[in-house]
Amino acid sequence: MSRNLCQYIPALIYMLIPLALEGIAVSQERIKLVDTGVIFSGEQVAQFAEIPYMFELTPPFWTPTEEEVAHLEGKLRPYLEGVTIADARAIAAELGSYKRQYLGYTDGGKKWILVNGFCERHWRGDDSWHDSVVFVFDGGRCLFHVRYDLSRSQFEQLEINKDS
Secondary structure, three states: HHHHHHHHHHHHHHHHHHHHHHHHHHHEEEEEEEEEEEOOOOHHHHHHHHHOOOOOOOOOOOOOOOOHHHHHHHHHHHHHOOOOOOOOOOOOHHHOEEEEEEEEEEOEEEEEEEEEEEEEOOOOHHHHHHOOOOOOOOHHHHHHEEEEEEOOOEEEEEEOOOOO
């Protein structure tokens, strides 16, 4: 009987390869790399939201468009330069060396984009930030996050990590 089963293995593998490739394509569609970072899908954000001590994100989750992210990015540096929070201006000056993750969620009936920013030492040589949220409890100005109100085109609640 095992001999009969062995003759079907090549056919089974042949049938599974397209399914595996389709799964890979779907997972690649879930993220969108942009010049400044990565846009996570609403499905991914829902998974991240279940992680304790992570950002407090509320459903429904959604996927920001490249246009929404580009609009947000056009306002990020001026925002950082204008707030009175320590280290915000230093981040603004070095913003080109930071990568960002964009997570769409809803709060109070409004759509928000969480911008999770991190400096070069957290992304250079390690692509895990493409599919996992970068979350560190310390790290100083190397890590920041801020939320963006899509309807008002305004940032609020900037948080810059503390040094340990």
